[in-house]
Amino acid sequence: MKCYICDAAITRENYSYEHIIINAAGGRLKSRDLICKQCNSDFGEKIDNILANQLNFFANQLMIKRERGDAQPIVGKKESTNEEIRFLPDGTIIPHRPKYEETAENNHVNISMMVRDNAELKKMAASLARKHPQLKEEDIINAAVHRESYIDGYTTFNLNVGGPEVFRAVCKCAVNYFKYKKGDTKYIKPLISYIKGTEDKDIVWMHYKDNLYDLNDDECFHMLHLRGNPTERVLYCYVDYFNTYKYIILLNDSYDGDEIGSTYCFDVLNSKVIEKEFSADYNRATLLDFFINKDVQPFERVQQCFNHTMAISQRRQRENHIGKIIEEGLNNAWGKSKYPNGTIITKEMVDEAVDEIMKKMEPFILHQLKNKN
Ligand SMILES: [Zn+2]
Structure with a gap:
């Protein structure tokens, strides 16, 4: 086995498990036969982490289970007060930052602080006691009152879809799947410089077409669909995260290999592979056109998916x-x-x-x- 990126032989020393759909989004499909440890870590830091950031909103809000660690917290703004609040992956909401206020009045000082957990209380009490030696750390801690409340009204978040690094990470996901399905490296070799970021190519775009698959109200999954069509001489992949972030990737436009039609669907709510009918059998002209006349106004459809x-x-x-x-x-x-x-x-x-x-x-x-x- 060779690393499809750098061609190094994959050995007992340098192998690593590459997640075909990133672990940050709850992906479980993985293989140790795809890329070497060095490439795995390089691309993890340069592109996968940016894709992970975009997908983290739903990883967090759906409280999905990952193989390693929990989803990252997300930060939103309370619309009524503009206050920043942090959503933890277990559903708890806390203020984004602790608060500290000191006001001087005649001959005394009013101090009020708001902390988010016991560890933070201890830390702030210690620093306050250092600053004001007449205060005892213990008294400060004892004076704290535990408060819980619900947040009413709207919270706003900033979400992004796409971008150059994300497109490259999505392309790597598609290539991963192709290689996982035992595809011949020669068909994806021209993509390596693109994945590395040393060459630009118009081969990844958002793909919000209707009726590619049936979706029930209570379903949420990741989907990969790989299609190799030697008659039309095209090899492409559809990549869909959380039924919301949807991409199409042109892997090769002079494909003469075997006929491929392979779908992988992973139910993120129940962490299991499911069967789904999928159809996106594009002829050559239609497919190539996706990357020429790009769909630049998919926002309404993104919103529906969202x-x-x-x-x-x-x-x-x-x-x-x-x-x-x-x-x-x-x-x-x-x-x-x-x-x-x-x-x-x-x-x-x-x-x-x-x-x-x-x-x-x-x-x-x-x-x-x-x-x-
Ligand atoms: Zn490598």
Whole structure:
């Protein structure tokens, strides 16, 4: 096996698992026969991470499971106050930064601070105590009040689709899949300089065409479709992340290899491969035209796709949150020390649990009603 990028032999020393769809987006399909460790790490830093940034919004909002680590937090702006808030991948929302305010008044100083967790409280209390020796770190920590609330109204985010590095990363994804399907390296060799960024080519573009596949309301997946057509002399790939970021890649325009029609579909919500019918059998002229007369106004269709995936993420976030409320309520009512394991559940215990759960559920229901429209 040779690295298809740098031609180095892939050995026990320099092999690495290349994710065909990046791990940051929850991709699981991978192979150690594609590229060497050095190339994997180079392209990871130069292009894959930029694609990962774009896809992270949904990785975060859908709370998808990745092979390594969680999705990155995302930062949005509360529309009513312009305050920056950070969305953690487990559905928790915290202020983006801690707050610290010091105002001098006659002969005293008012200090107020807002921190996001215990570690931050400890750190800020320590630095405050250093600054004002008359304050004790312990007293500051004890004076802290825990507060939880819901955020009403809109939050705005900046999202990007495409861009030169992302196009190159998407091209690498398509080539990965072609090589994974045992395609001959000679057909993708001319793309290497493009993936490396040393040559420009018009071979990747956004692809928002209707009815390429059926999509149910509760479905969200990544899709790859590789098509090799020796009659039309074309080899191309369709790459679709989260049913929202959609690309077409012209891999070769003088293809004379075997007929290929191969689809891979990965359900990101349940982390499993699924079967999907896909059809995008373009003749040569139609296909080449995608890269000449580029579709430059796909925004309305991007928005539709975005809305589909966003609706799923909102349902998932809601279910996850209700699960947390029940868990916390039960914990508060039946904490381990109070009722040891094996205690027979009585009517009183159930009432106690319902009370604790409702205490937490009520603000949530109010929040839901308030933001219904
Ligand atoms: Zn290499």
